[in-house]
Amino acid sequence: MDFSLNDEQRMLDETVSRVIREEYGFEQRRGFAGEPDGFSAANWSLFAELGLLAIPFAEENGGFGGGGVELMIVQRAFGRGLVLEPYLASVVLGGGLVEQLGSPAQRERLLSPLLAGKSRLALAWAEPEGRYDHLAVATRAERDSDGYRLSGLKAVVLHGDSADRLLVTARTAGGPTGRAGLSVFLVDSAQPGVGVRGYATIDGLRAAEIRLDDVRVGADALLGPEGGAADALETVLTLGCAALCAEAVGVMEAACELTLDYLKTRQQFGAPIGRFQALQHRMVDMRIALEQAQSMAIFAACSLGLPGAERDRRIAAAKVVIGNSGRFVAEQAIQLHGGMGMTDEAMVSHLAKRLVMIDHHLGDVDHHLGRFVALSD
Template identity: 50%
Template sequence: MDFKLTEEQQMLQETATRLVRDAYSFEAREQYSLSEEGFSRTFWQQLGELGLTAVPFPEVLGGFGGGGVDTMLLMTEFGRGLCLEPYVESVIYAGGLLMQLGSPAQLQDLLPQVASGKLLLATAFQEPQSHYHLNDVQTRAEQTAEGWTLSGRKAVVMSGHQAGLILVSARISGDSRAEQGIGLFLIDPQAVGVERRTYPTVDGRKACDLYLDKVNVSAYHVLGEPGQALAALRYQQGRAIAAQCADALGSMQETCRLTLEYLKTRQQFGVAIGQFQVLQHRMVDMCTDLEQVTSMAILAACCGDEADSLERTRNLATAKFIVSRAARNVAEQAIQLHGGIGMTWEYSLAHHAKRLVMLSHQFGDDDHHLKAYAAFLDAA
């Protein structure tokens, strides 16, 4: 298999590398994190102007027509720079749902805005009791003469505090865990009956809980066929997982670089601590994990955009499981090898560790995906 990047992919990677290096210093990131938005709107606009928010969308709708490998190249650089912008949530997950389920009018009206970075989307699929199960939906949607009314609560809506539109899953029929009867609705967060409670997450980003009290939704703002949204939610979450694996890869690369540099420069008993064999062994273990994650990120990128199948689902579950375990181990080992400085707020390593822990839980932790993989083996 040829793993060489095309000329266009090399240019894309170089563009992302320069942009993150020049515009996203660690000190600037801290200011973005503390701001009301929780990320840099200027940086997000730069992504749009350079066409990076358009990478996964078809050319006829204002996109770049890129695939999973193109997304992986971008997300690896974003992970290396600890970028706070909701690329996965808005462009990959929510944008993918819009692209898969949207009507011709919705695609024509909304998708070019997402591709240009002018419209920020979020996806509200989690609930306090759901614990990674997309079919566990208690938010209810009732049909009316004008459209629908939604009532319920959504938890940990990443970037939902600044989204122009939020994609909300709600139950149209069936009990709270039925596979059928789940619809997807476009909600204006400024609409009557919508309340958002914003809070910081462990890795410096921001999320919100979404409270819906008889929120009116017109028929135009229903995505796809009412009650048939679960398959699309699962498929697009698979694409988001593939992008997230690349995000973790970039963060792990920087974590290993920082740790190796520290072992070479920190001295004890008159020599660099990197000369101690036991520390060398632990550094090798970290690099081994990094190589494994690199392979899994490539696998996820290659299969993320494939047609839905049991093999695709198994591969993505495998990638998420291995990346989650390795990311957490690398974060813990890096802190141990650094000692106290590894937990210092002013040092970027601590923030990489937090990011890796966060990524290991978002879209399902390692135990969730291990159980899923076992279930897929039984199904096969």
């Protein structure tokens, strides 16, 4: 099969790669991490100006109608630069769910400022005891006279501490793990009853614990039909997994390049350590793992348009392979760098941390291996 990019895709690749190369050096990234929101507001505006925030959305919603390949191109470049901005959290997950569930009026109200870089969304779906099960939702939404009252706790909400609005999954009916009765509500993060505790994750990004204490929202805060959000949520989380797979490939590419450069320059016994055959073999093993990951990222990107069960099975397989490959590359890169590979001043340590977190985001290897087995029966 021909996996070469078309002209528009090549232009996108050149544009986003140039931005990362010129505007996202390692020292620049360290500076961005120190800003109030943990990322660069100027870069977020630049991404909007270049149309990167509009890539995944349909044209009727103000987007460019990009598919899995276009998302893969952007995320792969972002992985190479270890981008801190909330593209996955706000655009892919938050904006993606609005596009899936929102009414025309809600899409216009929420997506227009998002695509312009003037607002940010965060998807609050995970709960402390739910692990990676998106249907394990104990948060409740009870009807009152003119809307709903929400109570519950959400865990590890990516960039939840800097989002203007939260998309919260809650039970309007049914048991704690059933598909029926799962709804999504739009919640202003600053309104009474919403508690936000933000923190840094080990890879330099941000997340938050969100507490909802009898939070009152209007009827217009409900996205989609009451109790019918499960399918849309699964679609968006699967899209997020494909995006993470592509990002992991970018991170692995950067790790392999840094490690090869180090082997060529580090001297021992009067020669570059890259001349030692044992280290050459380990470098080759890293490249083999990278090639496997690249193939699976393409496989995931090209599977997004398939029917639900087959799509989920394929992307679960990709998440497993890329999770294993990412950890292998991270471990080898650090070991080949020696002790300096663990220091905060070495970019390779940040690449390794990001690969570990990518494995855990939206389900780790064990979780997706179980999903793949279940979907293959």
